[in-house]
Amino acid sequence: MDKLMEMMMIDLPKKWLTSGLFSIALIFTSHGVLAGAKDDPLLFMLNIDKFEVRDGDDDSYALEADAWLGYDLNKLRLKVEVERVKGTNENAELQLLYSRAIAPFWDLQLGVRHDIDPQPEQSWAVLGVQGISPYFFDIDAALFIGKSGRSAFRFEAEYEQMLTQRLVLIPEIELNFHGQTDLSRNIGSGLASSELSLRLVYQVRREFSPYVGVTWEAKHGRSKRIAESNGEETDNVQFVVGFQAWF
DSSP, X not given: OHHHHHHTOXXXXXXXXXXXXXXXXXXXXXXXXXXXXXXXXXXXXXXXXXXXXXXXXXXXXXXXXXXXXXXXXXXXXXXXXXEEETTEEEEEEEEEEEEEEEEXXXXXXXXXXXXXXXXXXXXXXXXXXXXXXXXXXXXXEEEEEOGGGOEEEEEEEEEOEESSXXXXXXXXXXXXXXXXXXXXXXXXXXEEEEEEEEEEEEOSBTTEEEEEEEEEEEEOHHHHHHHHHTTOOSEEEEEEEEXXXXX
C-alpha cells in the first residue's frame, strides 16, 4: 500500500500554493461577518472517495480525493483525481476551489483546475455546483473555461442504496463534454467520454469502507472516431477493488 501511495503522489505547483494562501485569507476575512467563532469553528476534512486497483486489459490504479478547510458557509477545497496505467499517469488533475454554501445541501464553487496529464499541461477556470438533490443523489457539476475559447463540462452523479446496516450499493455516472476539438489531447467536441460504475461497499466503520465493483469507460462521437483512427480502444470494462475513507 505504501508503494501504491508513492506512485500516486503529485507535486503541487507553486502558483497553486500562492492561490491557496490567498483563498484562506479570504475565508478568514469573510468569516467574522457571518458568524461567531464559538458557533462556527474552523474545521478540516479529508475524504478519499476512491482509492482502487483496476483489473482489465491493463492493470491500473485510481485515486479520487477531496480535502477542505473552512467554516459552515465558506470553505477552501482541493480536489485530486489521478489514474495510472503501466506506471505512468494517464490522467492527473488538481482543482483548487472556493466553496460557498448557497442553499441547504448545495455549494457554489469557483476556482482553477490544472491538468498535469495527459500532456500538454492545461489550466482552466472553474464554475460549479455540488450538493445533494431530491431523492438523495450526490451531484457534482462543473463548467471549465480554458485558453483560446476552450470549454468543457463535467457532470457526476451517484446514489447510495443501503442494502443492510453496513452493506451499500453505489451506482455512479460521469459525463464529459467539450466545446471544441483538441487534437493535441485526442478529444473531440460534444460528448467525449462517459464512465458508469457500480460498487458494493462494506462499512467496517463509517470512516473506513472497503469495496469491490465494476466500471465501464467509453469514448463517444468525434473522440471515439479519433481514438479509432489512432488504433486505440474506445471502451473498457474493469473490475475494481479499493476503499473509501474520511478523516
